[in-house]
Amino acid sequence: MRVTGNVHNKTFYRLFWHFSSYFKQSRSHSLIMESLNEAKRIAARRAIDEHVEDNSVIGIGSGSTIVFAVTRLAERVKSEKLNVICVPTSFQARQLIIENKLCLGDLETHPELDCTVDGADEVDRDLTLIKGGGGCLTQEKIVASCAKKLVIIADYTKKSERLGDQYKKGIPIEVIPIAYVPVSIKIREHFGGNVTLRMAKMKAGPLVTDNGNFILDWNFPTDKNLDWPSVNETITMIPGVVETGLFVGMTSKVYFGLPDGSVKTTEPL
Ligand SMILES: O=C[C@H](O)[C@H](O)[C@H](O)COP(=O)(O)O
16 A cells, blocks of 8 residues: 555656646746747837838738737828838738738839838848748848838847857758759759758648749858858859848848847948
């Protein structure tokens, strides 16, 4: 009887320890998520308040941070009765614009935009960006290239000195499906590092972009001092490459939401 009691006690304490450490971990995970979401929200809000005015055409980026920007934009359009046309950079952005009852435009009717607001996976000291972590980069780059300003909104984890310091998943490159192997080989031979085909989640096989293409993630060598403008140009010239997630010399201003509730802005030198 005694032995059985001890066994039960031990099992009980083991289970108790297991569940309490699980709850502690999930509690700290949700605190981090809350802090990141709050940082995204305040950055998005400031950017929308400072860059959107009546009668403007705004490019709407993709990702999780842009959701906060669209929410704020919808609030302002409603309360201030603004006339704003929104040009999406992805299927997700299009849905956000429609769900928030904003006015949907496109590049055929509005080939010149006042501003594009978008997120980023990493922003280095020169305001060179890595984008495409969520599979959207080509339409983002096209829309940004048509805008007078590209305004980036991000939480504090996206800020880095050099690309690759924070974002470890590599540089996304959108490719025509039949070309993914030769493009991977050429990038590896030219620059080194590792290139992987991005696989879909909840679907067998590769991820397919909004444009019907594949994404390669290039984990570039971090021990070399890569010159991003020339890297971008070289990769873009490889037949089969549609676009890279490297945004060089395009950023007008970055809004970083910080953990203390403030927003730090950075502009090109
Ligand atoms: O493919 C996704 C886009 O480039 C996003 O703008 C980028 O990944 C940042 O997304 P998030 O705001 O979710 O960090």
